Each structure stands twice: as C-alpha cells, then as structure tokens.
Amino acid sequence: MLSPGVSHRQISDIAGMVFHVKRRSLLSGILARSQAVTVAAPVSRETLTPMQESETIEQIDDTPIARAAQAAVQALGRAGEGLPRPSATRVIVVANQKGGVGKTTTTVNMAASLAMHGLRVLVIDLDPQGNASTALGIDHHAEVPSIYDVLVEGKPLADVVQPVVEVEGLFCVPATIDLAGAEIELVSMVAREGRLQRAIQAYEQPLDYILIDCPPSLGLLTVNALVAGQEVLIPIQCEYYALEGLGQLLRNVELVRAHLNPVLHVSTILLTMYDARTRLASQVAEEVRNHFTTEVLSTAIPRSVRVSEAPSYGQTVLTYDPGSTGALSYLEAARELALRAVGQAGPAASTQAAAEALDAVGQHRHTIGAQASPVAEQSTMEGNR
Numbered sequence: 001m002l003s004p005g006v007s008h009r010q011i012s013d014i015a016g017m018v019f020h021v022k023r024r025s026l027l028s029g030i031l032a033r034s035q036a037v038t039v040a041a042p043v044s045r046e047t048l049t050p051m052q053e054s055e056t057i058e059q060i061d062d063t064p065i066a067r068a069a070q071a072a073v074q075a076l077g078r079a080g081e082g083l084p085r086p087s088a089t090r091v092i093v094v095a096n097q098k099g100g101v102g103k104t105t106t107t108v109n110m111a112a113s114l115a116m117h118g119l120r121v122l123v124i125d126l127d128p129q130g131n132a133s134t135a136l137g138i139d140h141h142a143e144v145p146s147i148y149d150v151l152v153e154g155k156p157l158a159d160v161v162q163p164v165v166e167v168e169g170l171f172c173v174p175a176t177i178d179l180a181g182a183e184i185e186l187v188s189m190v191a192r193e194g195r196l197q198r199a200i201q202a203y204e205q206p207l208d209y210i211l212i213d214c215p216p217s218l219g220l221l222t223v224n225a226l227v228a229g230q231e232v233l234i235p236i237q238c239e240y241y242a243l244e245g246l247g248q249l250l251r252n253v254e255l256v257r258a259h260l261n262p263v264l265h266v267s268t269i270l271l272t273m274y275d276a277r278t279r280l281a282s283q284v285a286e287e288v289r290n291h292f293t294t295e296v297l298s299t300a301i302p303r304s305v306r307v308s309e310a311p312s313y314g315q316t317v318l319t320y321d322p323g324s325t326g327a328l329s330y331l332e333a334a335r336e337l338a339l340r341a342v343g344q345a346g347p348a349a350s351t352q353a354a355a356e357a358l359d360a361v362g363q364h365r366h367t368i369g370a371q372a373s374p375v376a377e378q379s380t381m382e383g384n385r
Contacts, residue, residue: 082117082118083117083118083334083338083339084339085119085208086208086209089207089209089210090208090209091200091209091228091230091231092209092210092211092212092229092230092232092233092267092268092337093214093225093226093228093229093232093233094107094110094212094213094214094233094235095214095225095233095249096214096216096246096249097216097217097218097222097245097248097249098216098242098244098245099216100216101235101236101237101242101273102235102237102272102273102301103127103213103235104127104131104135104213105135105272105307105311106233106235106270106272106330107123107211107212107213108123108132108135108136108213108316109307109317110211110330110333110337111123111170111316112167112316112318113318113330113331113334113335114334114337114338115164115170116167116318116331117334117335119169119338120169120171120208121170121171121211122172122209122210123171123172123210123211123213124172124173124196124210124211124212124213125140125146125147125172125173125175126147126175126179126212126215126221126224126225127175127179127213127214127215127216128175128176128177128180128182128215129175130174130176130177130179131213131311132213133174134314135310135311135316136164136166136170136172136316137164137165137166137314137315138162138164138172138174139174140174140175140176141176142176142177142178145159146160146173146174146175146176146178146179147173147174147175147196148175148179148182150173150196150199151179151186151195151196151224152182152185154195156199156202156203157173157199157200157202157203158203158204160173161173161203161205162174166316166319167316167318167319179221182220182221183219183221186220186224187220192220192224193220193224193227193260194227194228194260196212196224196225196228197224197227197261200228212225212229218248218252222252223252223256226252226253226256226261226264227256229261229264230263230264231264231266231267232253232264232267232268233269233270234246234249234268234269234270235269235270235271236269236270236271236272236288237272237273238272238274238275238281238285239273239280239281239284240284242284243284243288250266253266266295267295267340268295269288269292269295269296269297270296270300270301271285271288271296271297274300274302274303275302285300297333297336297337298336299332299333301329301330302325304324304325304326306320306325306327307324307327317330318330318331
C-alpha cells in the first residue's frame with residue numbers, strides 16, 4: 001500500500017536514486033581495491049608494461065559480457081557478408097496446421113536474417129492473431145490497413161506494406177483482427193483461392209523473398225497462401241505430436257499442386273525447439289531426417305529464452321540478442337535456405353518423396369514414443385540461453 005500523497009512516480013524516483021547511490025558505492029569499492037593492488041604491485045603507476053596490458057585485456061575478454069559482445073559482433077559481421085540474390089522472387093509459405101511449432105517465430109527470424117544479409121524481404125502476416133506483425137514492431141490495430149483489405153476489399157498490396165524500422169530491407173504486411181472473419185467473407189467470392197496470388201503478382205516493387213506466415217489451420221487463408229507460393233517451409237517441433245498433422249498438410253499441398261498451383265512443392269523442413277538434453281528430440285529429429293533427406297535443413301533451432309523474449313520488445317532475436325544461440329541458428333538456417341537451388345528435386349518429385357516419407361513415419365511413430373525414456377518426455381523448466 002502506498003502512503004497518502006505518495007505517487008508511483010515518486011517511488012520510482014526514489015528507487016532510481018537508491019540504485020545510483022549503490023552503484024557509486026560499488027564503483028568506489030572496486031576503485032579502492034584496484035588502487036591497493038596497484039600500490040602493492042612492483043610496477044609503475046604511470047603505465048603498464050606490455051605483458052600486464054595483455055593480461056588485463058585477456059581478463060576483460062574472458063568476462064561473460066565480453067564473450068556475449070564478441071559473439072554478437074561476429075554474428076552481425078557474418079550477416080553483413082551478403083548472400084546471392086535469387087533470379088526471381090522466391091515466395092515461401094511457412095505452414096503447419098499444428099499450433100505452437102514455431103511458424104511465426106521462424107517466419108520473422110528467417111526474414112530478418114535474409115534482410116541482414118542484404119536481401120529485400122517482405123513478410124505477409126496471414127494469421128488473424130497478428131503475432132508476426134507484433135514481432136516486427138508493426139502496429140496492427142483495427143484501423144491499420146492490412147492484408148484483410150487486400151483479400152476482401154481488393155486494395156493493392158503496395159498500399160498496406162510497411163517498412164520494419166529495426167531491419168533495413170525488411171517489409172511487412174500486417175494482419176488485424178478483421179482477418180478472423182475473412183474466410184467467411186471469401187466463401188461467396190469468385191476465384192477466392194487466388195486473391196493473394198493476384199495481389200502479389202500486381203506488386204511492382206523489387207523483392208528477393210516473400211515469406212507468408214499462415215494460421216494454424218487448413219482453411220481458405222492457408223489455401224490462398226499455398227496458391228500464391230512456390231515453396232512450402234514446414235517448421236516441425238522436435239516432439240511426437242508435431243508429426244501428427246503433417247499428413248493432412250502434405251495432402252493439401254498435393255491437392256493444391258494438382259489443381260491450382262503446379263509449381264508448389266515442399267522445399268524446406270526446419271526442426272524447431274530442439275532440446276539436445278532429451279532423447280525424444282534426438283529420435284524425432286533422426287526420424288524426420290531419415291525420411292525427408294533432401295528437405296530438412298542441417299541446422300536445427302534450439303530452445304532459447306532469447307527467442308521467446310524478443311517479441312515482447314517488438315523485435316526479432318537477431319536485433320534483440322544477435323549473439324544468442326537462437327540468433328546464430330536462424331542466421332545459419334537462412335544461409336542454407338538462400339544457398340539452396342529453387343526446385344532442386346522438382347515439384348512432383350519433392351511432393352511424392354514427402355508423401356512416401358510420411359507413410360514411413362506413420363509406421364515408425366509408435367517406435368519413437370516407445371524408445372523415449374520417461375525422463376526425456378518430461379518438459380524442462382529451464383530454457384537454453
């Protein structure tokens with residue numbers, strides 16, 4: 001309880017004064033100890049010898065803050081190396097009907113990674129929750145022009161695109177809550193499955209990549225994305241349940257490829273939330289790699305606190321903590337994605353291989369659960385940093 005007449009602002013000011021007093025006291029203590037060491041040491045007070053200076057620098061570089069800073073500098077330096085631009089805009093649909101597998105996290109961080117490599121990237125938020133817009137620091141309240149206006153009202157895509165302030169070369173088409181009713185409104189429209197495709201084709205600004213974040217469903221919004229895209233990127237959480245909805249997604253991809261979009265194919269599978277401490281995660285990853293040999297990226301995204309914290313600051317993990325394991329993993333995954341040839345195995349071969357792999361995973365799914373130890377199945381309370 002606050003005393004009468006004492007505001008929260010005054011409490012905050014008092015707390016800040018106490019913090020600065022304690023900080024000055026701490027610094028004074030450190031300075032006194034360093035001066036005592038200097039007096040006791042048989043060296044000149046005016047300067048340090050080269051050996052002492054080298055030892056001091058080594059001690060500073062060995063601190064956790066210095067190591068984190070060094071990792072961040074190296075990550076940003078590597079991001080600035082650049083990647084080859086594709087000959088044509090690559091439209092990649094990030095889809096999985098299961099929720100909580102990292103679709104939005106993968107979309108925004110892969111997009112930021114590609115943009116930090118010097119490419120021009122557009123993120124289309126097709127999820128009514130608007131989480132991708134939040135992670136990129138884009139306002140998406142009801143009055144903001146959004147992808148709903150493009151799909152339902154026919155507004156040009158250029159009228160709703162917004163630049164992402166934190167990352168140069170990254171743009172976003174936000175989603176608002178209005179998108180929740182778009183599927184009902186689209187039902188009565190002619191050629192409803194191709195409205196997003198036509199909007200993208202009419203967009204004249206040069207882009208290297210377009211990443212579409214889909215909702216966790218297989219409705220008209222996801223179908224619009226599959227018709228508009230060339231490739232499908234499927235994030236798979238390294239747990240058994242993540243494989244359950246994969247069959248229906250692959251069957252929908254095959255249906256769209258056969259009837260609406262012949263170039264569509266599953267080009268990339270990314271393992272997310274990988275916890276090396278559990279045997280179950282290793283077994284799921286091994287099964288997926290065995291049956292989706294050409295599609296799975298060699299880089300797996302580990303569980304990371306920093307990845308989860310970043311959206312609360314309206315940032316991607318690349319700008320929030322560039323030296324974290326999550327940021328480094330997404331940088332490497334984006335590099336793999338960019339260096340892969342488009343349609344390496346051909347649309348039909350890729351989809352057929354995915355269907356055959358799905359049958360194999362279905363036959364082995366009980367083996368995965370049976371072999372995992374009870375300890376491995378328990379969720380850990382601590383996240384890897």
